[in-house]
Amino acid sequence: MRVATTNWLRTASVAMLIGITAMPAIGQPRRPRRGEQPPPPQQEAPPTPPAEEKKVEEDHWFAVINGVVHTVSGPVLDGVTILCRNGKIFQVGKNIEIPEDAETLDVGGLQVYPGLVAVRSSGIHGGGSPEDGTDVYSFNMSLALAAGITTAVTGDTAAKLTYGTLDDMIVKRNLFESLSYSSSDPGGKRRVREGLDRVRQYLRDVAAFEEEKRNDPEAKAPDDKWIRGPYASYLKLLKHEAAALVDANDTHELLQYCELADTYGIKFVVRGAYEAWTVAPRISQAGMAAIITPRQRIDENHQFNRPTGSTIENARILHDHGVRVAITPVGSLFGPGYAISLGGLAGRDLLHLALEAAFAVRGGMSNVDAVRTVTIDAARILGIDDRVGSIEIGKDADFVITDGDLLHYMTLARWTVVNGRVAYDKEKEGIYSHIRPNGDASAPPPDDYWPRRLGVDWHHEGSTPDQP
């Protein structure tokens, strides 16, 4: 729809421009919009193109060439071209013909990964519905893009980091149902079980009704007016239309959710799960997925006669047992790990999401699997793997193009692409452009600003930062 509008605009603004030469200067900003007729041609003006003339929709082509492409879902492809049309990956391979009007990004041997998926975030998108509340020029968004993140969960919505545009921001809403089954609230637990029982009975009644209807056309459908609020949520869970996102950390709590999963067949995504390694087979059996922080450190609890506490191997152990794992960073004194902080305690927030995955490698996970925890596996847990998380034909053209191995501690993003548009360019954005420019580790630092320095004109040349 948007594309159509844009083209229409182009046509109309041509008409506008021609028209305006003969028109007296007008104060009102006039811009043709969808459905509006172009201004009537003036007598002196050459005839404008007729409004009915509809142009063929122009495709927006975007190509990333000469990269080492880590598809994540498949092999690593060296020196291939990724051709994208209208924000989607159109073709991947060698000897691809690139349309003439394509925007081409020659990445000259750099590494191309799918854009990273932050399974939890704060401070990137705006509150409420992201498409209405987001500042798409915010510094935080640039920082998150510099960290390679192209999709982030805000509240209960997965949204793209569409820098400079509001188009195509939302990936999926209502990602999870919430459910609280905490041992600190036994009454609440009972209510959850009773509610689930009631909805399950309703589903059985519905099945019975369907059966009965064949013989008795006047059979009465079970009452469903009460299915509101938590019951509606339970219905979705029991019908496997959604998963429940729950916070569970220690073994005890994890096992309770396992039990719930077994009894009712509910899909759970557990967040935290630092003791999940102690019951990994059970978690796997219960079909749970986990959002964890590999280096979260909780000391052993010697009151228990069982393994307790955290381990760096958590991610690896869960993965080995077939549990799908996504990773979210550890927090600091300055804020939670899923935020963006310039407080200074570097490496403990979303700016270093990839390095948090590196800690999973320290715990024994393979490099490839660790990359998956912040790309395709994260996307699968969120149920958006049809759109993002890997470089495959038909998926969204979201890439992070780095100057090295994604998990290495000296790797920086050179470009980040969202929906087939360059949303972050290290050189232009400037935040990190002085760090290893073109891989040069010995590059001198930029001049400092000293308030007392004389001779610096306040509107001197070069005072305008590059506009993306």
Add this chain to the structure above:
Amino acid sequence: MIPNVLKIPMPRSLAGLTLGVTVAATCVFSSSDAMAQSAEEKIVVVKAGHVITVTGEDIENGEIVIRDGKIELVGKRLEYPAGATIIDAPNETVMPGLLNAFTRYGLANYNRSGVHGDNKGDEGVILDEIDFEPLLSNGYTAVAWCPAGGGIPGVASIYRTAGPTEERLLDAENYLLVWMTNPSSDKGVWRGAINKAQTEIDKVEKARKDWDEKQKKEAEEAKKKAEQDKANGKEGEQKPAEPKPADGNGEAPKDEKPKEFEPPKIDPAHQPIVDLIQKKAGVKALIVLSGASDYLHAEEVLEDHEELAHNYYLRLGVSSDFHYVAKQLGEQKAFILTHGLIGRFPQTVNRNNPVAQFIEAGCEVALTPGSDSTFELEQYRTRLADQVRAGLRREDAIRAITLNPWKLIGMDKQFGSIEKGKTADLIFLDGDVLDLTAGVQRMMIAGEVVWENPERQASR
């Protein structure tokens, strides 16, 4: 100070102010037929050292002939009737009076949200209670009072800052204010308002359609009946006894006079938005933005609807990021109201000159002071001079404070420049407008001097 001029003190009572006007009551040139002064007419001639006309060239030692408060002639060595009032200002610069296009000057602010299109900016205004001195002493001959509150708080009201009370109100219902500084809620309000207004329009259209259909049906039935009567001849006599088709309210139709269509009432809070959608002349929205992203949000709402006439008010701060959308605003040839200031690019100490940037991009810019404080009103010209020093073209700067604010409210045909036919709202400065040592000496509204710098008064 002014030699060879007979000074006649003329104390006048004007809007509670006692003013002295220097008048040279000598006849300089002979009268001509064209410039004959009738008994009721009042002709004033301003002779100024420098005239900034805005729309034309500046004039050294220019003259402005004013007839009944309207500018009649602008130029040099003009002819005017004997008996015209001469205002001699050989050392002063005369320029058009300014409009403060966005203000709550003298009015209380309060929080309110939602859609209140029926609310006017002058709600609660008691003219006599407001001290207009700071406005007058800084060159403002008019203000656009905005309604208070967020969301869509209402429409602005335009008033003069001095003059006879009955002539102060210029326009009670001007631009519709729309806030978009907090898109996560403001977008919903704006969208909701447009949808509601559309519903109101549909409601009226449907009622009209129903009414038309009913009229048509009734007409057909009447015709049918008439034919039947004609065909049946005698039977027609019995017909009057038959009850008329009930129209719902049981009202017995008397004479068959076609009634006027009475449209259902439109929600007054949404009336201005209805007018916007129906492209009623002169109705325009002023959308307030606080950052580049707000612009995209505002555009997104407008994209989904028919074009609604609108201008933008960019609330520039010291480190605003509007430069991100300057190009888009320029391509759209947007008309922008904003504060003029030298700012910084966000997160840097690099200065920028946003107004110059907007103009370069292709926008038209009107300027307004950053707030209603006396300090801000006084800083206004300082800021402007800063911007000119940093590269804003002088013509653009002057146009941005004089003509363009009037253009924003659609009154640039009457105000905002010194040219024939416009109202004689003038500022007298003892130097150039961008010379910060110069100050406003006199203010003229509709040909009458309504304010004079007290120091100047004292020195005379």
Add this chain to the structure above:
Amino acid sequence: MMCLSSFVSSRRWLVAAAVLAASATGVLAQKDAANSVTAYRVGKVITMDDRDDVINNAVLLVKDGKVQQVGKASQVTIPEGAEIIEMPQCWLVPGFVELHCHEAGASTDLHDYVYLTNPDLRTLESVNPGTENFKSARAGGVTTALLISGSGTNMSGLGTAVKFADGLVEDLVIKFPASIKIAQAGNPERYWFRVGRSFMNYNLRQTLQEAKDYHDAMTAYESGKIKEKPVFSATYDAFRDLFRQNFMASVHTQQYQVVMMTLQLVHNQFGIRTVLDHSTFDGYKTAPLVIEGQDVITINGPRQLYFDGTQRKIFGNAARWWQAGIPKLGINTDSPVIPQEELTYQAAMACYYGWGTYEAIRGLTRIGAEALALEDRVGSLKPGMDADFAIWSGDPIDPRSVCWMTVIDGKIVRDVREEMRRF
């Protein structure tokens, strides 16, 4: 523990099977063989000696808790009967030295807000071995730490250099006093009557002056210049070693103005060996003054990035110090602000924002040892040095690398074959 061992068993070992058998008896066997030689055959040794030798395919011999020899495998003869630990893919790196640690002791008395300057408080009594914190330090390859008190007052006491070894406090403490903790600006401003910088400076200067006067009087008496012995001061007696340059002042300092103040007051005015702890924000702008100070050591962390709001850039603090030409630059965690095991991750952050790997490892080892004036014992691997090192699966700065084994004084204090790997 059944389920635990089942997970652990899937780990692939880089250690030769023969060695596994040999170490089955574990740490006990080593105690008996205290005099025998242990040979570590590894892929790479970063010696951190003065020539910055990095030896590939190296062997390191340990005898009596000291490094006996280190060199190329082809050039070192492993004595008969020596225990051989073979990790041919791994890096052997000197044990890291943490210069700003609050975790090796009971952290409850970290901030004793007694007076605004407390020259006579000591961390020695609060050393608390055998805690989980010790384990986590070893997991990060950290072997030596300077245990210091908090920054709640301008002078919060004498620091203690400890090793993260097992045993009694006497076995662990390698130097006391190892530092005097001074804190400038920021944190001490929270002292109960909310002091400002001028008063804090005055107070600190006063305290140091009193200590200096005492030291000068004692020195004059000892050299016979004055006859009458000055009254003994328990408060300032320990400071005599400070003015003799035997230990340093570790100064909590950050921002340009505060670092400059530290240099002028502590270093220039009193001639004290100075270590600039944290040195963050725009503190790097003082670099020319630090270089002028010759022996000043700069330790960076835990803040590793500085957002410069004048030019919309993020700087690595360490990188900026380094680029300014600071020769002696280290890294600290301020544990528990950053957990002790993440000392290397602090270095990784320093590198991410523009520093270099080798410099970072040097900053974690030799520079720390120099700051403590213990460079003849720890911080590098030369014959005669303490056998404090860790064996890593690769580059220790890389968060992906695993610290397989940590050795302190020749004893294996962490061995992931023996214990659950927490970090």
